[in-house]
Amino acid sequence: MGAVTEKKMPSSITVTSPAKLNLFLHIVGRRVDGYHNLETLFQFLDYGDRITIAANASGKIILQTPMPGVALEDNLIYKAATALQRYTKTQHGCNISIEKVLPMGGGLGGGSSNAATVLLLLNKLWQTNVTTEKLADIGLSLGADVPIFVHGFSAFAQGVGEKLTQVHPKEYWYLISKPDISISTAEVFTAEQLPRNSASININDYNDDNLFSDFHNDCQTYVVNHYPKVANLLARLLEYAPSRMTGTGACIFSCFSTKDEALAAAKQLPDDVECFVAKGVNNSPVTTALRSI
Numbered sequence: 001m002g003a004v005t006e007k008k009m010p011s012s013i014t015v016t017s018p019a020k021l022n023l024f025l026h027i028v029g030r031r032v033d034g035y036h037n038l039e040t041l042f043q044f045l046d047y048g049d050r051i052t053i054a055a056n057a058s059g060k061i062i063l064q065t066p067m068p069g070v071a072l073e074d075n076l077i078y079k080a081a082t083a084l085q086r087y088t089k090t091q092h093g094c095n096i097s098i099e100k101v102l103p104m105g106g107g108l109g110g111g112s113s114n115a116a117t118v119l120l121l122l123n124k125l126w127q128t129n130v131t132t133e134k135l136a137d138i139g140l141s142l143g144a145d146v147p148i149f150v151h152g153f154s155a156f157a158q159g160v161g162e163k164l165t166q167v168h169p170k171e172y173w174y175l176i177s178k179p180d181i182s183i184s185t186a187e188v189f190t191a192e193q194l195p196r197n198s199a200s201i202n203i204n205d206y207n208d209d210n211l212f213s214d215f216h217n218d219c220q221t222y223v224v225n226h227y228p229k230v231a232n233l234l235a236r237l238l239e240y241a242p243s244r245m246t247g248t249g250a251c252i253f254s255c256f257s258t259k260d261e262a263l264a265a266a267k268q269l270p271d272d273v274e275c276f277v278a279k280g281v282n283n284s285p286v287t288t289a290l291r292s293i
């Protein structure tokens, strides 16, 4: 009989909790609860926060790296761990640390990504075997963007972001630029002037060449009209490459075929503009890392 090799569960796991882009974001209606029905194309970046988690036997959820400006009980990391602990009734706890690099309120979904990463890693470390669908469901109660990060593949999303169709958009290189302001998602979605009646699309009509001609971000005009810093930066970036706001802003992505072109454009920006270059990826680095554990 051949030897059975059993993989040992590591005592801790470290992964990149990635950013997302909304390559386009159409608002197709408003629900009675005030939330908006969207049609959006999500892609991940191979860039994000570094999260390390170890299970502990104390049952306590310990965040070892406090996040300035975010109280523990409001932190999506803590909320996600608590939600999974409650759902599974596990006796385990965990120690979590994070190296935060994603700007908050930038439209890159950092908080939602962190929540999904915690759900996925703890489900592994605690060996609680919750299905991906259920994790996405638990995630949705924490934020509209959490399910996409739980599933971990690029997708056309409908509803508030929970109805997903897998797609494979081209993996461009992006320059991500952040004007030095942060925009509240709730402010944009409650704005009177926001267009809410984009026609529903067929995602089969999308191809990588018509992203900037046939698709748009319905939040962009409102933000450009109310935040001159976004307007100025977007105008500048459009001189170098097709560019658009992600989510409800304030970050702007600019599309390039090569890393060198993206880096060259970054060099043209004023020193006070925060920016980074990253590759678009159709699989989340978290799900990729977990497959090998």
Ligand SMILES: C[C@](O)(CO)[C@H](O)COP(=O)(O)OP(=O)(O)OC[C@H]1O[C@@H](n2ccc(N)nc2=O)[C@H](O)[C@@H]1O
Residues within 6 Å of the ligand: 022, 025, 034, 035, 036, 037, 038, 040, 107, 109, 112, 142, 143, 144, 145, 146, 159, 160, 161, 185, 186, 189, 190, 247, 248
């Ligand atoms: C704009 C996107 O980033 C696109 O991916 C997301 O839809 C926003 O997702 P999120 O930050 O996880 O948003 P949530 O924390 O769930 O919601 C923040 C606030 O935005 C508004 N909101 C959010 C999502 C949505 N589809 N309609 C809304 O009207 C609601 O007023 C809500 O109180």
Ligand SMILES: Nc1ncnc2c1ncn2[C@@H]1O[C@H](COP(=O)(O)OP(=O)(O)OP(=O)(O)O)[C@@H](O)[C@H]1O
Residues within 6 Å of the ligand: 069, 070, 074, 075, 076, 077, 103, 104, 105, 106, 107, 108, 109, 110, 111, 112, 114, 115, 145, 185, 247, 248, 249
């Ligand atoms: N772990 C976390 N990381 C970032 N923000 C968090 C976290 N936990 C709670 N928050 C809160 O969530 C708010 C939104 O943060 P996030 O980084 O997700 O914004 P965003 O990139 O604009 O997201 P979206 O694209 O979903 O609108 C922050 O201002 C912060 O108060």
